[in-house]
Amino acid sequence: MALTVVGSIAFDSVRTPFGERERMLGGSAVHFALAASFFTEVRVVGPVGDDFGAEHLAALQDRGVVTEDVERVEGGETFFWRGHYEYDMNLAHTDETRLGVFGEFQPKLSPASRDAEMLFLGNIQPQLQRDVRAACRGAELVALDSMNLWIDTEREALVGAISEVDCLMLNDAETRMLTREPNLARAARAVMNMGPEIVVAKRGEYGAALFTERGLFAIPGYLLEDVRDPTGAGDSFAGGFLGYLDSRRVAGAQLEESALRQAMAYGSVLASFNVEDFGTERILRLGTGEIEDRLRQFKRITDFEVEPVRTG
């Protein structure tokens, strides 16, 4: 089993009401890969510049992430994002973006990355997502993330990319925006009509919802008292979700509904750890026992019994 992710590798400078950090390791592919690394072998495809040091690669490699497709562009600068959050941490404020080598990114996949059974197309230009999708002919499950920018500026290419994948993972506002349907359940059905059999709507601190032909599933967010930096939470969710699914995958067999639901729970758990500290700090010191403990705790805080009641 193996999982390839294509996306950004970045340095993030972030300020929140609880502190700030300069030039942390970040980017969608990094957050995704670290979260998924607890479940399966992950291969990262993405560009970095001269400023990306051995210690940054080592952070990924120490978690078992395969970095042979991390492309170093000589003379280039790694993608840089500076942003901040107010107390409402559902909303990121961007203060500076420097695309650097990410602006000219043309994904190059090694044979092993092309052959992975699962593929995550992180939030990059939709035509590049299509190119990577086409290159990975053997992928049994392909998931795609995107953002409002591409819905606004590259809608046609994005809808084309979506039509070629099995699973769409957007936040709920983006799902509504893409389909021009204000009701989330209807929006998810509209996405399924575009092609994907699986639609995951991420809802920030409120959790996530899963829609398939066989039904729907909703899970609240794991309630935390300490949220320090939400950057990367959505990608950690996706990494936990797909990483778990890859670990449960049986060649040729359809994914069971129960596996998808557990994947939603693992995604939520990884996202909950992500936000407890800045950037990748919490995930980098995370242990597998903590993941299992939190999953059980998550089950406890969401479980309820159904008993007949004396209604009248």
Added chain:
Amino acid sequence: MALTVVGSIAFDSVRTPFGERERMLGGSAVHFALAASFFTEVRVVGPVGDDFGAEHLAALQDRGVVTEDVERVEGGETFFWRGHYEYDMNLAHTDETRLGVFGEFQPKLSPASRDAEMLFLGNIQPQLQRDVRAACRGAELVALDSMNLWIDTEREALVGAISEVDCLMLNDAETRMLTREPNLARAARAVMNMGPEIVVAKRGEYGAALFTERGLFAIPGYLLEDVRDPTGAGDSFAGGFLGYLDSRRVAGAQLEESALRQAMAYGSVLASFNVEDFGTERILRLGTGEIEDRLRQFKRITDFEVEPVRTG
């Protein structure tokens, strides 16, 4: 068992992207009472004017709601609210409010209403909530709702009222505003330090969260494809929650955690029916079998298994 509710009885004129209605029966006490009436005997305390007809009283009475403390003020006009919703139905836009008899409301409780084991203090002026609380000496469980207006203008009286109740039910933004604590879990703890042992944070379409000394519980919203009018959903949630708790109450015994969780689920179910049509229309044609069916369906769409995983 019996449950008394004090709050507004109103006529609501509402427009949403899915239609509009003039002068529907509404108000917090009405939505609450109708939802709770599926579980227990409910007594409504609130004022109406000359314009409140026998057919409006009958709508409550037909559901078994006791209306002897509905006070008719001669020459007065029933509380009137006109509002509308855009596609984001989490936000109500008020176009007109006429307090009418509600502006001079001084609750008058019959002995039977004072003697109810449970009391819901709907969203009215905090000092009136305190007066009613003091009058109902025998109430074993008292819950209180409020709104941003009272947090802004009557904070001291409101904190006093909260200190005298067992359960606070606010929406999550109001809970944060009241406690000046942006994190919901911390805000709930701050509320518990004011007095209540039970804190329910309503989160609109995203569900609700429950905090007690013994732990926490979170439930997503029931995902619907057809939401026509959210007016009254929070009160229907409260009615389902407290109505169910009253039906489960055993004299002198503490409420079990499992009962509180089921009450959250029933509250969510009643709120989900509330929003399916305008005003009280859906609840008035609701059957008990539909409630039980939806509760089971709700369990199905939120349940997940916990299996050990091969993490590494």
